[in-house]
Amino acid sequence: MVFRGLLGRPVGLLTLADLQMTVDHYPFPKSAAFAVRAVRPAIKWAAQPGRKYLPAEFTNLSTSVAVERRRRVLAHDELAALLPVLRASSRPYAAALRFMLLTLARRQEVAQARWRDVNLETRTWTILATKNGEKHVVPLSRQALELLRSRLTTGSVASPDPNAPVFATSKGAPLGDWDHETKVVHRASNTASWTRHDLRRTGATMLGEMGELPDIIEAALNHVSIRSPLAATYNRSRYRPQVAAALQRLADALDGIEAGTANVVPLWAGSLE
Numbered sequence: 001m002v003f004r005g006l007l008g009r010p011v012g013l014l015t016l017a018d019l020q021m022t023v024d025h026y027p028f029p030k031s032a033a034f035a036v037r038a039v040r041p042a043i044k045w046a047a048q049p050g051r052k053y054l055p056a057e058f059t060n061l062s063t064s065v066a067v068e069r070r071r072r073v074l075a076h077d078e079l080a081a082l083l084p085v086l087r088a089s090s091r092p093y094a095a096a097l098r099f100m101l102l103t104l105a106r107r108q109e110v111a112q113a114r115w116r117d118v119n120l121e122t123r124t125w126t127i128l129a130t131k132n133g134e135k136h137v138v139p140l141s142r143q144a145l146e147l148l149r150s151r152l153t154t155g156s157v158a159s160p161d162p163n164a165p166v167f168a169t170s171k172g173a174p175l176g177d178w179d180h181e182t183k184v185v186h187r188a189s190n191t192a193s194w195t196r197h198d199l200r201r202t203g204a205t206m207l208g209e210m211g212e213l214p215d216i217i218e219a220a221l222n223h224v225s226i227r228s229p230l231a232a233t234y235n236r237s238r239y240r241p242q243v244a245a246a247l248q249r250l251a252d253a254l255d256g257i258e259a260g261t262a263n264v265v266p267l268w269a270g271s272l273e
Contacts, residue, residue, distance in 0.1 A: 002026050002035035016057050023063055033065035070195075073202040076257060078191045083258035085189040093181035095147060096167040100199045102144040102251050104220050106131065107196040111175050116162035118148060123244075127222070136222040139244030141251035206253060207246055216242045 003022060006014065026032040043061060046053040074082065086098040096110050103110075109127050117126045123145060127136040140148070151167070152160055165174050175181075178196060186192050194202075200221070207217050219239040 002032050003039070011054065016055070016060060019058070019061050023061070029063070029065045033063040036061055036063045070198065071201075072194055072198045073205045074191070074194055074198065078189075078194070079202070079254065079257045080260065082185070082189040082191055083254060085185060087258070089185075089188070091181065091184070092167050092169060093175060093178070094185060095151065096175060097182075097185065097196065097199060099144065099147055099167070100196060101203050101254060102141055102147065103138050103247065104200050104203045104250075105138065106200060107178065109136075110167060111165075113166040114162065115160045115164055115166060118166065120145065120148065130222055132222065134222065137240065139240055139247055141244075141248045143251040143255065144247070203250055207250055210249060210253065212246050212249070213242075215239065216246050219243050220246055 003019070006018060006022060009018070023032045023036055026035075040059075040061065043054060043058050045051070047056045047059050083098075086094045086101075089095075096107075099105070100107065100110055103125065105127065109130065112129060113125065113127075117128070118124075119126075123140045125138045125140055125144075125148075127138065130136050148166065164172065167175055169175065182196065186194075204217050204221055207220070208214070216239060220243045
């Protein structure tokens with residue numbers, strides 16, 4: 001642990017120089033950079049004017065290692081190998097991974113999905129806890145609806161427990177062992193080196209390659225930075241029909257890849273996050 005040597009020191013006696021020298025002299029720069037990213041939210045919280053548990057200067061803790069932005073997307077042949085495995089698997093993690101592809105949602109958003117947030121009649125899934133703090137209403141494609149209906153124990157649209165997670169273990173517990181389960185899927189599909197977020201990036205990149213407008217893709221991803229301020233402030237909900245059409249196109253394209261009949265432009269490295 002990067003800051004192990006400082007754990008015995010009272011916080012009130014620590015200085016920014018203590019932390020910075022620890023980071024600068026740690027023999028593994030990438031590990032030190034990760035440690036800085038991990039503690040920075042706690043430092044900002046503790047240094048807020050209403051608290052002042054730490055001096056404001058502590059927020060200047062830095063690292064010389066630049067964060068490398070992942071740009072990994074799954075190629076056509078990788079998706080062709082992966083999609084049948086996700087569909088055939090009875091493991092809840094496989095269903096959740098496929099749902100991520102169909103909705104462009106983040107892993108944690110899918111893991112925290114509850115049946116109360118799903119409306120099968122209006123074909124929507126509402127995400128209340130989002131990264132940007134803005135409620136996100138996801139239009140559900142035909143394939144996403146079919147996947148959700150398959151998660152119902154009755155096999156119909158009968159009402160499940162509203163508070164129950166949509167994706168859960170056989171004992172009803174929330175999904176948590178993502179790294180292990182992703183490796184299981186890696187092995188089963190003979191694919192490697194992709195993460196859950198790479199699925200979201202892959203779906204967004206596919207939409208871009210199919211000619212979808214950037215504003216629509218940004219709205220589908222629930223990014224705050226839709227290109228025009230007017231769109232970001234007023235038009236997010238008005239994009240929903242276009243987002244619904246885009247996600248249906250994506251789902252159909254994924255079905256085509258799985259069936260081996262899709263004519264999709266090869267994915268490129270300059271993808272959307």
